[in-house]
Amino acid sequence: MFAGDTLQVARRLLGTLLVSRRGGVTTSGIIVEVESYLHQDDPASHSFRGPTKRNQAMFMAAGTLYVYSIHAKFCLNVVTEPAGIGAAVLIRALQPWCGIETMQARRGTTNLRELCTGPARLCQALDIDLTADKTDLVHSESIYIQQPPRVVTDTQWQITESSRIGISRGQDALYRLFIDGHTCVSGLARSHRQKRGWLFKECEASGTTIMLRFVA
DNA sequence: ACTACGATTACCT
DNA sequence: GGTAATCGTAGTG
Numbered sequence: 001m002f003a004g005d006t007l008q009v010a011r012r013l014l015g016t017l018l019v020s021r022r023g024g025v026t027t028s029g030i031i032v033e034v035e036s037y038l039h040q041d042d043p044a045s046h047s048f049r050g051p052t053k054r055n056q057a058m059f060m061a062a063g064t065l066y067v068y069s070i071h072a073k074f075c076l077n078v079v080t081e082p083a084g085i086g087a088a089v090l091i092r093a094l095q096p097w098c099g100i101e102t103m104q105a106r107r108g109t110t111n112l113r114e115l116c117t118g119p120a121r122l123c124q125a126l127d128i129d130l131t132a133d134k135t136d137l138v139h140s141e142s143i144y145i146q147q148p149p150r151v152v153t154d155t156q157w158q159i160t161e162s163s164r165i166g167i168s169r170g171q172d173a174l175y176r177l178f179i180d181g182h183t184c185v186s187g188l189a190r191s192h193r194q195k196r197g198w199l200f201k202e203c204e205a206s207g208t209t210i211m212l213r214f215v216a
Numbered sequence: 217a218c219t220a221c222g223a224t225t226a227c228c229t
Numbered sequence: 230g231g232t233a234a235t236c237g238t239a240g241t242g
Contacts, residue, residue, distance in 0.1 A: 052238080052239070053238080053239090054237080054238055054239080068237085068238090069236070069237050069238085070236090070237080070238095071234080071235060071236075071237095072234075072235035072236045072237080073235085073236090130237085
């Protein structure tokens with residue numbers, strides 16, 4: 001699931017369910033937006049200059065959680081590639097799924113779109129902080145990823161690629177992926193990208209049919 | 217020890 | 230549209 005080529009893993013992660021269980025409370029959301037951070041030739045990646053105390057987790061086994069803090073908030077990555085490489089996928093947005101009332105309380109808002117739209121917001125909603133760094137997603141009972149639930153209607157969806165958000169180097173790489181048209185994607189979708197002059201392109205339909213109930 | 221800064225967000229006009 | 234808030238790292242002396 002997590003081992004192997006980062007860009008492929010990122011694609012596979014879209015549409016899966018990220019689950020957090022804390023003190024008997026389960027919160028979860030469907031992954032709708034991700035960004036890949038490679039090692040070689042990727043100056044935007046935390047691992048670009050080699051291992052440090054902060055980015056140790058990135059060099060651990062695939063499926064390890066890499067959590068870092070920024071601007072007094074937290075962001076969550078899933079480590080990919082063989083151990084020692086230093087690549088990961090940043091989870092940028094979720095469609096809220098389970099434990100919505102708990103997420104609303106943690107986030108201090110009842111607005112569904114604001115619960116998990118953005119990498120730091122979803123960490124707050126799932127109660128993930130630096131103590132979750134280096135968690136093994138494959139064996140953990142508190143944070144893990146599973147296939148999406150079967151719901152109402154089958155929805156065919158497309159993936160759009162774009163440049164990554166908030167970085168100063170490596171802006172030309174199309175390493176941001178999101179479910180096209182989904183209301184829970186961050187970054188003000190289209191207008192924001194165009195104003196910034198960011199690169200993006202529409203992709204072929206994934207061909208995958210998943211069970212996804214869109215938030216209205 | 218000190219400083220600058222960031223894979224962000226909330227709130228302002 | 231713009232910018233202040235906020236704090237853990239990493240880089241420097």
